[in-house]
């Protein structure tokens with residue numbers, strides 16, 4: 286990583302650092318601003334954010350409710366338009382793409398995993414996994430398919446429909462679906478929010494393995510310090526800014542960081558022990574778009 290920092294206020298902690306630009310990022314945002322609404326009702330969800338997403342690394346995004354995590358993810362993934370600023374994915378300007386190109390981008394170069402699994406109930410696990418490729422009329426790479434199915438531990442469940450699978454297995458199908466097309470980036474939005482602790486560990490291990498063994502770039506929005514501790518780096522948002530980052534996070538260091546940033550409500554169920562009663566599922570475009578046209 287290079288050493289120049291993004292111009293956001295650096296916290297005075299030995300653990301936290303200002304967010305840094307990285308060499309050869311897979312995804313960058315510069316001066317990314319997103320304003321919802323107009324006039325007196327306008328809400329600035331992202332305020333001139335500069336962010337680099339490192340390639341083949343696992344990046345977690347944390348921050349209080351309303352800090353802009355989902356908005357950042359939706360803008361980076363081409364699910365939401367930006368008000369101003371630039372987003373580049375491997376040399377292509379996402380922020381300048383037409384809706385048609387954005388649809389293609391999401392189909393072909395982005396993988397999505399959401400809290401609500403978004404599988405098609407009438408299709409088998411195997412069919413759900415290859416659905417985005419089938420929609421995009423792309424050939425399924427059988428070797429990659431086998432590799433991913435093995436990585437998620439679903440080889441003996443491929444002919445089952447979602448109703449015949451546990452919640453954890455369903456989310457593992459969603460992981461396989463996100464990974465099978467070798468996307469440039471996988472975005473995971475609270476991917477373990479509806480899972481028990483064993484399934485949570487399995488899903489996080491899958492994401493970790495996809496980075497370590499398949500060189501996948503992963504961005505995960507989470508409220509859970511335990512989940513963030515699986516990442517290589519945690520980015521912290523507050524009031525629409527990336528205020529700090531934490532490298533090689535442990536659960537305790539994440540908790541310390543949240544306290545230091547004044548976000549230690551996360552210790553007490555606001556997110557720290559998030560479960561199925563956690564934040565409402567997104568009603569934004571994400572819910573319908575992971576396999577959408």
Ligand SMILES: Nc1ncnc2c1ncn2[C@@H]1O[C@H](COP(=O)(O)OP(=O)(O)OP(=O)(O)O)[C@@H](O)[C@H]1O
Pocket residue numbers: 321322328329330348349350351352353354355356357564
């Ligand atoms: N469609 C929308 N219209 C108007 N305001 C919105 C819209 N979506 C988000 N916002 C506002 O933008 C800000 C950032 O919201 P965002 O959902 O990105 O936060 P978040 O950090 O993901 O929150 P949470 O952890 O609760 O999911 C909030 O003030 C929110 O109310």
